[in-house]
Amino acid sequence: MPSLAARIRTEEQMDDPALDPAVYDLVLRDLDRVNGWTFARRPTLSFLARATLGLDRFRLLDVGFGHGDMLRAIGRWARGRGLEAELIGIDLNPRSEAAARVATPPGLAIDYRTGDYAALEEPFDLIVSSLVAHHMTDAQLRDFLRFMERTARRGWLVNDLHRHAFAYHGYPLLARLLGAHRIVREDGQLSIARAFRPSEWAEMLAAAGVPAGTARIVRRAPFRLCVERLR
DSSP, X not given: OOOOSSOOOOOOGXXXXXXXXXXXXXXXXXXXXXXHHTTTTHHHHHHHHXXXXXXXXXXXXXXXXXXSHHHHHHHHHHHHTTOEEEEEEEESOHHHHHHHHHHSOTTSOEEEEESOGGGOOOOEEEEEEESOGGGSOHHHHHHHHHHHHHHEEEEEEEEEEBOOHHHHHHHHHHHHHXXXXXXXXXHHHHHHHHSBOHHHHHHHHHHXXXXXXXXXXXXXXXXXXXXXXXO
16 A cells, blocks of 8 residues: 555556557546546535526637546536536547536527637636546646636636545545446546645645635545635
């Protein structure tokens, strides 16, 4: 067992550009299922409920959308509350765009894009990411935090994992019970080892120049560690 005292830096299998597209699609679909069982979307929707108070419309960017499940959940959430939502997702992997489009029903208008968020020069009310931060290097994460801080007019959210021993040992059992793909089982456990603890997030926010006291580091069940910024 690796020590969880510090973040593990081993690359995940799903980040390998040589991974077969058909396997990548299976992995994304199984991740979608696992995210449902682990209430992965709940912290983001809870944040949006607070971030959109007083609004009747908003423009949102999801960075690293993967299978698009978070954007679909946001679209349904907004529709149920009578909110007009312009939803944009960007992901470096072109295979994500193809998979997300297939999984999205025609009634949900979501703009899926392939590319680098840093190249975007558009206004957004809100920027969110889910299970993306732990894939980044420290330098990449600092840049990402700076981008969100200067770009998101209303606020931003990082929804990620908490590096915790119970989650690390318990996740493989859950993934196996769900019949998840081998890569989902193995990468999921590695993701927990690559994730952060609260003190590390505090250091990262300071290093990125996010003004002290403006972003909240909050624990969300089960074993989520989120960073919330509301203006």
